Amino acid sequence: MTKKQMRVGLVGSGYMGKAHAIAYRNAMAAFAIPQDQLHCEMLADATPELAKTKALELGFNRSTGDWKSLISDADIDVVDICAPNFLHKEIALAAIAAGKHVYSEKPLALNADDAKEMTEAAEKAGVKTLVGFNYIKNPTVQFAKQLIARGDIGEVVHFRGVFNEDYLADANLPFSWRLQKEFAGTGALNDLASHLVQLAIHLVAPITSLCADLKIVHQHRPLSQTSDDSKAGVGEVENDDQAHMMVRFANGAQGTLEASRIAWGRKNGLSFEITGTKGSLIFDQETLSELSLYIAEGNPQTQGFKRILVGPEHPDYQAFCVSAGHGLGFNDMKAVEIRDLFQGVVNNAPLWPDFRAATQVNIVLDSVVESVDKRAWVEVEQYDGDHR
């Protein structure tokens, strides 16, 4: 009897596709996944030539210029979607229809209705789903969850999350699909704040109401970097550069979430501070292997935020290194995600965050848009009953 395998078909080989390719290998060595059970089987990209080149570079056995043929391939168990956001739905629904498990990058869909449709299709088909909110798999973030779950900081009363980057801070960067609602949906909200929403729900409780503000700061951008400044050469930006939310959680806690794609100097500026009745914790993704923890106990003279370097005592770290403080990287978080995917597909372990959990994120994002339209607080629909 042959062992059960996970044969991956990757759709899209850009930035995230490469991160996935690294992570598959990283996961195999770090988590001792047998070489004969995980296969980087096929890679699809826009043209056969590009796909072939990328497959060679990233170590996939076969390639195709047509993602549909990847999906219909009998030797694919999991379809891994790293294509642009607006294609997630079509590819996922096709994969589900073909009985494949689906692993999709976030955001799951451009809006909650699409996400629900995808969730229901997957659940009906009985395939496994996983959405790539990688930051949640960071051992440091897992440790934060552990601290909260066992009550070390008491009951959570406040969450502040910020996700700032500067990838569009230069007003002269050219217009692209990312700036159009049709292809990208919202802007910083979808790209960045979606992570905060997912982290906040996971670390605190469901978000039950919110009030939000969105703003396009750079309203026009040149159609290409070489184009002149004339009116003809300018594209109108359709989605937010900056996004704000005030939220209330199901447990009564308050929160603020904000994101920007034009915040000069912030490169991967995902940070949060969580306050409880007995202590606080602070995380900053730019120093992703440390957590600051304050516990209000003992001699006040020696109280302070403790800078804890993540190590083998913390979840999933030991797979990468036996010594504390040696530092995990961005790609290591993704390897943890792949380990989960493997356990789900091959050993039937529950997968999280699945399409249902990711749909709840899309619902919150839709509520943001609704709040902005109304200039007022709105209630948030609860879809993901299985909140952990």
Added chain:
Amino acid sequence: MTKKQMRVGLVGSGYMGKAHAIAYRNAMAAFAIPQDQLHCEMLADATPELAKTKALELGFNRSTGDWKSLISDADIDVVDICAPNFLHKEIALAAIAAGKHVYSEKPLALNADDAKEMTEAAEKAGVKTLVGFNYIKNPTVQFAKQLIARGDIGEVVHFRGVFNEDYLADANLPFSWRLQKEFAGTGALNDLASHLVQLAIHLVAPITSLCADLKIVHQHRPLSQTSDDSKAGVGEVENDDQAHMMVRFANGAQGTLEASRIAWGRKNGLSFEITGTKGSLIFDQETLSELSLYIAEGNPQTQGFKRILVGPEHPDYQAFCVSAGHGLGFNDMKAVEIRDLFQGVVNNAPLWPDFRAATQVNIVLDSVVESVDKRAWVEVEQYDGDHR
């Protein structure tokens, strides 16, 4: 001909009273204010005995148990109000009526109507006024203002301000006047967020609209630290432990402001990050003598946040020390404020923030309450025409 003098009458000798006493002396030595032009003349406190003891300790020539006699004293030029918030109005109006200049701690009043009444009385009487928003006088913050004013970070597009402390984080701390609307007004909003509002207006632009959220987390507190837990021994907290605002500025920029008095681990956690079209700056009061500055120019390879230690090249630092990086303290900021007060009173220099500017802060705080009631965005009245 005698030189013009500033003879100070201090009302209230608690925490802030002592900080003022230190600052008067600090200012004289640091800014070379002649000994015969600034006099700590009289101190008023609740009883003659207490006032006498405190006057001796803090170096005031005379004392009184009746602040009204201080105000009517002919040898007092400035009334310095360090009494609890709810007394500001009565004392200030009396001082103004007696033709004294008034230097008041913040918040100026419990609400905007009172603040307007005080402003109009002072302006009619032609006395000088100054409100003690000390953080604004920090050389580091002055440097931030300078950077913004000369365009180093371009046009400001975002302000995030947080002012978190933990002085009421312990749920067993006893009930007090600070927790009652009648005596304190709002809670973290008045105590802490008022500073953020004033900084935001000063560093960015007038706040023109906002949406807010307030929350009392610890709803009851023991009536005294020794009281038992029975219902009879519990006071009901009437004002906010946590306060949130999303704001829009007159120049189109967006902002978020938040404050908490129950944020474990934060001791003087006043921080802000200001994003412009060409760069960003970050300040944290817990490291009050440094500013982080990011300028998007030059070789991308060597771009990053610069940690600038405040020194003699920055405003007002040289008065304290000729070498950079030696560090100013909390009380030094107050000394700068006293220097301003002296210049205003003795040399007729314009004083800022005066009652009118402080009233604008009270207006914003009132708008917060209005927004919370409406669960929606509200417009903010513009009272302080002289925005710098």
Added chain:
Amino acid sequence: MTKKQMRVGLVGSGYMGKAHAIAYRNAMAAFAIPQDQLHCEMLADATPELAKTKALELGFNRSTGDWKSLISDADIDVVDICAPNFLHKEIALAAIAAGKHVYSEKPLALNADDAKEMTEAAEKAGVKTLVGFNYIKNPTVQFAKQLIARGDIGEVVHFRGVFNEDYLADANLPFSWRLQKEFAGTGALNDLASHLVQLAIHLVAPITSLCADLKIVHQHRPLSQTSDDSKAGVGEVENDDQAHMMVRFANGAQGTLEASRIAWGRKNGLSFEITGTKGSLIFDQETLSELSLYIAEGNPQTQGFKRILVGPEHPDYQAFCVSAGHGLGFNDMKAVEIRDLFQGVVNNAPLWPDFRAATQVNIVLDSVVESVDKRAWVEVEQYDGDHR
């Protein structure tokens, strides 16, 4: 015609062996090394059973309980030595005799004489050698080298290096081979300071003289963790817990280097600060993806240490991620080393640091011992003529 291959035989599958296993895969995906050109071919460990288990876990095709059979295997191109220090010499000489390329973890040997013997054997045999001083391959450290080489901080006048960990800080940790001269050589000096020596030579210039101090702090340790405290159950520690050096470089610069294996709280505390005539730079391995840079130019008001997050503008980062600040991890540094190894073995690129360069490190370490014996400064022999 088949492409040239690199078939690896790994000797030792403990902590570093696993790091290598991860790095081979990581390097293939990150640096687009074709799957058919790099093979994790064979793994040797103490017993056939252990080797088999580990080979499966770490993804090696074959296994053996006898490292000699690995060396004599015709399908091995490179022998990768992750065995304990005292075995490096024997294994390397055997591999060289078999005509294999050798990739050894540091320190190359227990003393300079052994290192020279190994170097001369390898050079005579014409095999490639590489020594695993992984920190040197960190993109952040490569960037530091680049800054120095192009004169951004002027002429280097000072180097301070510290490498502190706490892996033996607990005085009750049991006695082991690491604490015996015969098996480990010196202590913190060999384990930790060796990295500093190599970095200092690389980043500044050859070390020409030094004065040193070594100290055993915990002189006895229990023979095993379960043993009682009786005299019989105690082992005598033979090598240094703390090591200090003052050095002079060939270019006239001064330096201090120190290491400790008992420095509570330091987990991977490798840091250095380099001062030049025009600026300075600071690195700390516990935040391995950032460099602090001070350049003394422009307006003094805006001078400060710049915290630069490593990104695609810096050497070798882009292979891992296209966005700055996303953070590399400990294992990523090792992947860069593997990329170098592959280029050396398959494309005949020069390899560095090779046995000759590593021997120079051993010479400096021997000089430390000589200085301690003499309680005085000593001159350092220059062996590595090819200093870059």
Added chain:
Amino acid sequence: MTKKQMRVGLVGSGYMGKAHAIAYRNAMAAFAIPQDQLHCEMLADATPELAKTKALELGFNRSTGDWKSLISDADIDVVDICAPNFLHKEIALAAIAAGKHVYSEKPLALNADDAKEMTEAAEKAGVKTLVGFNYIKNPTVQFAKQLIARGDIGEVVHFRGVFNEDYLADANLPFSWRLQKEFAGTGALNDLASHLVQLAIHLVAPITSLCADLKIVHQHRPLSQTSDDSKAGVGEVENDDQAHMMVRFANGAQGTLEASRIAWGRKNGLSFEITGTKGSLIFDQETLSELSLYIAEGNPQTQGFKRILVGPEHPDYQAFCVSAGHGLGFNDMKAVEIRDLFQGVVNNAPLWPDFRAATQVNIVLDSVVESVDKRAWVEVEQYDGDHR
């Protein structure tokens, strides 16, 4: 009966003179020193005109252009020496001869012999002495001493101290008395490392042996900033830009101390890390109001360096502020020193560090020079029997 008074005569009104002037006033308000017991009585500087101007600025009652007349003045109780180093001895001996208490800035003398002569004169005359090693009075440093004294970090096994500044980093800064042995003694050693020596002795134990290295990096400097580069216009620097020491303490601990006056980017870069058998602590004067503390106890998962913001629970902080984390400044440390001086002079409290303790520092500095000459370790004479 009149209360005992402390009437101060200040000699020298430059940088440190002003810091003292601020501190006298700061101390009076912070520590409730009665106005009628501490008087800034007379100021001496190079000319009567300069002295008069400065006395007015800094708030001294009288002035003189001749420090000898200050010393002979009957209404002076304490002579406060802020004159250049080479004058300390002459002024101090004259003051002692006149029966005055002496408060001198550090270093006490240009060499140990002079320091001994001064100490013995003072002890024979029975006058009080205090030397201005202000950093030692910082509440944060006092807290560090407290932690060590009560055993929180176990037995101290290592001290690393660095004191780097960049005040002479610019090679074009003009030649001055500071660069000449006759007037300044050694360079960075005397100016900066003297503080480290005093801290190390205080926080650990007497220094019993040492080995050192000194280096002049910029060997010539222009005779004045306007002078041309011709040979005639160049002064030869006579004392060290960089100073290193390896030391051994009486309790067996090891240490490294280093200082530089040419370390670009460091403004007040006095830092130390102290390792004990149970924990460690880290201090950096550029963030003078915080201490990092690591204690190796409890759950390893939550161990880390705790960043403790100094507050009212720590020594002498509450005099300045009742709230933690509000931050003390450089001048506040000096105020603590003045409080000590007042207690010593008026209430006959013991004063520390007195001339004898400061002489021990001079002895260590002389041993450094001896070690450099010998290129070897040297033993250090123990003069200060009263080590606390």
